[in-house]
Amino acid sequence: MKTSKTMSSYLSIAAKGILMGAADSVPGVSGGTIAFMTGIYEELIFSLKQCGVSALKKLFQEGIKATWQHINGGFLLALFGGVIISILTLSRVVLYLLNTHPILLWSFFFGLILAAVWSVVRHIEKWDIGVITTFVVGTAAAYFVTTISPTTIETSGFVVFLSGMIAICAMILPGISGSFILLLLGMYAPMLTAVKELQLATLCIFAAGCAAGLLSFSHVLSWMFKHFKVMTLALLGGFMLGSLNKVWPWKQTIESVIDRHGKEIPLVQHNILPHSFESLHSQPAYMWYAIALMLIGILMVIVLEKMGQKPADH
Template identity: 45%
Template sequence: MNLSGLFKSRYPGVVARGMAMGAADVVPGVSGGTIAFITGIYQELLDSLSRIGPHCITILRRHGPVVAWQYINGSFLLALFSGVLISVFSLARLIGYLLQTYPIVVWAFFFGLVLASAVPILRSIPRWSVSVVLFLLIGAATAVLVSELRPGQIPATPVTLFLSGALAICAMILPGISGAFILLLIGIYPRVLAAVHEMQLLYLVCFAAGAGTGLLLFSRLLSWLMHHYIARTLAFLAGILLGSLKIIWPWKLPLAGAEEGVNKLAPLMSNTSPATYSAQTGENAYLGAAVAAAIVAAILVLLVDSLGRKHREGKSCVSPQ
């Protein structure tokens, strides 16, 4: 295992993608899976995670750690999740501050990002049929139904944190459904965020153990679906992404009985128009800044997708020597 060359060539870029995924996962409404997909590493991530299991242990015993590391694409996973952790621990406070201070502009940026992210997913669908369109609609309906749920409250214990981590990671790996949003729905998001800020190791270990377990199990299922039912799976994921736009619409009014601080941090509010928002709140709707932020986000996504496709096409055109 050549760890000295780990961050040579492609791996700094993988770390950067991981940091972008971590930043997205902190936000209750944006999925790190979306970032993985538009940056071209989604399939590799699923396939690499799906290889971690009993067969990997067999390879380790028979062929040693180097072969086992290569089998699970360990350098890629290490670089990616290093980026995720760096982002979570360094940007959690910053993103919380931005959402509290500039909520409309931040949500508009994510709205443009998610909307444009549907383009590469839809383009990747190899063939269209009635069943593919049906799965697209089912995915959209699923995201809308999730957005209609209202927050509950569960106690923060080692067991609930383990289960919450497993549930959240399944959402995080799906483009469109945010793991942070799911945590918010079950009422444990503030507790997890506090554990990160205050470095409460017991809670963090329990949550991380649940997340790791859920990630390994759910990634195997998704990888299998992507290889055997790619058109329907991509259509479902695209539907989830489009349906999630309801969650991150920038202009919202507080729900009855909800706390103002939670409202500014989370997309658990009723959607409204910019004009109605200004009329009812007396605050600036920041329409120009929001539209500009959404356009910049969409351009960034489409640019990354275009560069990624050119890179993949260039590699496919290189003939073996």
């Protein structure tokens, strides 16, 4: 895999990382979806796979420069630099919109993910029974995950580490939201608080869990792409389609809890139609605005696809 790039190419990668970070901050949207749409997904998985035992051997035998090239270090630094910048800055804007204009934000992401399904499955040239079955299984699995009620567990160092491992694996899977996995584990609010308050000890433990998850799971994904690429694409496309259940804009809250700040946190929600939403909540459904934002999300996928199709500089 060619990895030599120009400064403008690294800036483009960093921008994609910023988009991934913003997406990962929302429960229901995956940064892996953004990576796939922008054409960097396979390079991301390949580069992460390189950061293992082979990299350590390379470091001791050939030095830092050879190791940096071996792991595609420039690409990873630019991408995860963008992700970190986004989580510390842009994600605050996304979370603000999630609190103040949820219907409009979910509408945008609904259109984006819906178009992303096409972005993935269009690479499948032949649909046989095996591919169709894999797509259906992926759809059903993601749908099932979105119906699970969040739990509450006691925060400890081990739980934070384990949460990082599990969430990061979800984050690099298109269609499976790492933030939603944290929500299911009861760790979304604690980790968001840790980011806002810069609780370095907690963040370091979480980062260590993320690193362990990335290094292990990337080998699995790389193997799947190498030996079963079509099936893997079908599975990822199914994950995206099934995840749409989570990002449907209009919902009825069936069960909720009050957090320590006095804020109501929905636990169980059902999807409803816009007119039902207006009747239940006595609030406008903003249907036409929502449709417009869905179309903008679809258009953004087309733009990201164009970005991903540009030949890499080398």
